[in-house]
Amino acid sequence: MSHDTSHPAAPFRPRLNLVWMLAAGLFAGFVALTIGDKSAKILLVAPLAFLGLAAAIRFPLIALAGLTVMIVTNMSQNLIVAFDLPSTAKLAAPGLFALLAARFLLYQERPYIAWVAILSLTAFFALKLFSATYAARWELSLNLSIDFAKDALVALLALAFMSQRRGIETITTSAALAVAAICALGIYQIVFGNMMAGFHGFAVVIANSGRFSGPLGDANFFACIIVFTIPLALFQLLNARNALSGLGWAIVSGLLIAGLLATQSRGGLIGLAVALLVLGTGLTLRQVLSFGVIGVVTVLLVATVASDELIQRFATILGTVSEGELDTSTEGRLASWQVALELFKEHPVLGVGIGNFNSYYQNMALELGLIFRGEGRSTHSLYLEILTEQGLVGLLLMGAILFVAARSIIGAVRFANGIGEVRLARHLTAFGAGLAGYLAAMTFLQDSFPRFLWLVIAVALEAEWILRYHYAGSPFLSGRPRVLRSRNVS
Structure with missing residues (x-):
C-alpha cells in the first residue's frame, strides 16, 4: 500500500465545491435532527455549525483541532448541563465521517488508514466485550x-x-x-x-x-x-x-x-x-x-x-x-489496591469482567478487615x-x-x-x-x-x-x- 503525497489532485470546480459543501451541511443537519435533541435550540446553532463544517471541509485540521478541544474541555457534557443543548459528542463520529467523505469527493484525498491502531484497539475491544460473557453484571x-x-x-x-x-x-x-x-x-x-x-x-x-x-x-x-x-x-x-x-x-x-x-x-x-x-x-x-x-x-x-x-x-x-504516614485518601486508595490484588488471585486469567470491581469491593474489604466505605469503590x-x-x-x-x-x-x-x-x-x-x-x-x-x-x-x-x-x-x-x-x- 503506497501513498504518493508529492502530486496532490486538483480540486473540483468552485461551483461544484459549493454544491458538495451544501450537501454535506444538509447531511450533518439531518444527522443532528435524527440522533440529537429536536428542540428549537438546534436551529439557533445550525448556522454556526454549518459555517464550521464548510471551513473544516476546506481546512480539515480545523475539525481535528475542534475535536481535541471538545474532548479536553468535556464540552458536550458541560453544554448539556449548563445550557440544555444537544449532545455534540453524538455528532463527533458522523461529523468526522462526513468531512472525510467530502474531502475525498472534492479533492480526491484519501484518509490515513491507521492499521496499527485499528488492530490494537480492536483486540482490546474484543477482550472487553468477551468479559460480558462471564461477568456477574454482564449488562x-x-x-x-x-x-x-x-x-x-x-x-x-x-x-x-x-x-x-x-x-x-x-x-x-x-x-x-x-x-x-x-x-x-x-x-x-x-x-x-x-x-x-x-x-x-x-x-x-x-x-x-x-x-x-x-x-x-x-x-x-x-x-x-x-x-x-x-x-x-x-x-x-x-x-x-x-x-x-x-x-x-x-x-x-x-x-x-x-x-x-x-x-x-x-x-x-x-x-x-x-x-x-x-x-x-x-x-x-x-x-x-x-x-x-x-x-x-x-x-x-x-x-x-x-x-x-x-x-x-x-x-x-x-x-x-519515607515514614509510611497515611492520610485518609491514601489509606482508601491502598485498600482498593489490596482488594484488587485479592480479586486477581481469585480470577487471574480473565478477571471479574469490565466494570465489575466495585460489585466485589465491599465483601472483599470486610473479609480483609480494610477501611469500610459506604459505597462501591474503584480500583x-x-x-x-x-x-x-x-x-x-x-x-x-x-x-x-x-x-x-x-x-x-x-x-x-x-x-x-x-x-x-x-x-x-x-x-x-x-x-x-x-x-x-x-x-x-x-x-x-x-x-x-x-x-x-x-x-x-x-x-x-x-x-x-x-x-x-x-x-x-x-x-x-x-x-x-x-x-x-x-x-x-x-
Whole structure:
C-alpha cells in the first residue's frame, strides 16, 4: 500500500465545491435532527455549525483541532448541563465521517488508514466485550465495551485526518492552548475568591476543598490532562522562533503549571516528574540550562504564593514514602489496591469482567478487615483495574499496546532526526514525555475519562508510520527511508 503525497489532485470546480459543501451541511443537519435533541435550540446553532463544517471541509485540521478541544474541555457534557443543548459528542463520529467523505469527493484525498491502531484497539475491544460473557453484571460490561468502541472509533476517525501534514501538531497544540485557557479561568476564580461560578462547568473550583477540577468535575483526572500538555508547552517555549512566541508560550506554560498545582493532585505531580525526566532526554545543553532556570523560578514562585495547605498536601508524598504516614485518601486508595490484588488471585486469567470491581469491593474489604466505605469503590489505578477486570490477559495486552506505542514514538524521533527534521523530533519527544507522564499519573486513577487517553495512545501507536506516510511515500517502508520532502513542520 503506497501513498504518493508529492502530486496532490486538483480540486473540483468552485461551483461544484459549493454544491458538495451544501450537501454535506444538509447531511450533518439531518444527522443532528435524527440522533440529537429536536428542540428549537438546534436551529439557533445550525448556522454556526454549518459555517464550521464548510471551513473544516476546506481546512480539515480545523475539525481535528475542534475535536481535541471538545474532548479536553468535556464540552458536550458541560453544554448539556449548563445550557440544555444537544449532545455534540453524538455528532463527533458522523461529523468526522462526513468531512472525510467530502474531502475525498472534492479533492480526491484519501484518509490515513491507521492499521496499527485499528488492530490494537480492536483486540482490546474484543477482550472487553468477551468479559460480558462471564461477568456477574454482564449488562454493565456490555455497555462499557460499547462506550470503549465509541471512543476507539473517534480516535480512528481523528487519525484519518493524519493525511494532513500537521496532524499531530494540531492535536498537541490545540490541547495545550485549550487546557491553558481553562487553567486561566480556574486561577482567576482562586485569586479573586469567586469559586461558585465555575464558568458553566468548564472551570470548576470545588468550594469546600479549594481544588481546581476544571471541566471534568474531578481534580485528579484533569491533572492528568494538564500533565500531558506541560511538556508540549515547554517544548514550544524552549524552541520559540522569536521573542513574541517565547513570551506567549511562557504564559501558557505558567498557566498550565499553576493549574496543575491548583488541582492539588499528588498523582499529577508524580506524573509531571516522569514527564519532565523524559522531556530532558530530547534537550540540548543550552535548553537543559534554560530548563533549569525555569524550574528554579517556578519553585521560588510556588514557595512564595502557595498556601500552607497546598504545601502540606504535596509534602505528604514524601511522608508516605519515607515514614509510611497515611492520610485518609491514601489509606482508601491502598485498600482498593489490596482488594484488587485479592480479586486477581481469585480470577487471574480473565478477571471479574469490565466494570465489575466495585460489585466485589465491599465483601472483599470486610473479609480483609480494610477501611469500610459506604459505597462501591474503584480500583484507583488503571493498571490494577485492567488486571482485576480483564486478568493477566488484559494486562499483557495493554502492556503490548503501550510497548508498541513507545517503540513507535522512539522510531518517529529517530526517523525525524535522520531526515534532518530536528524540531519535529523534539516535538515528538515532548509528545512522548506528555504521554509518559499521563500514563504514570494513571497509576493512581481508574479509567473513568478514557476518550482523550485513547486518542493520544492511538496517535502514539501510529507516530512513526505517520512520518513515513508523509516523508517516504509508504507507511510500510523498510530500511532507510527515501526522503521526498524535508522541511520543518512543527
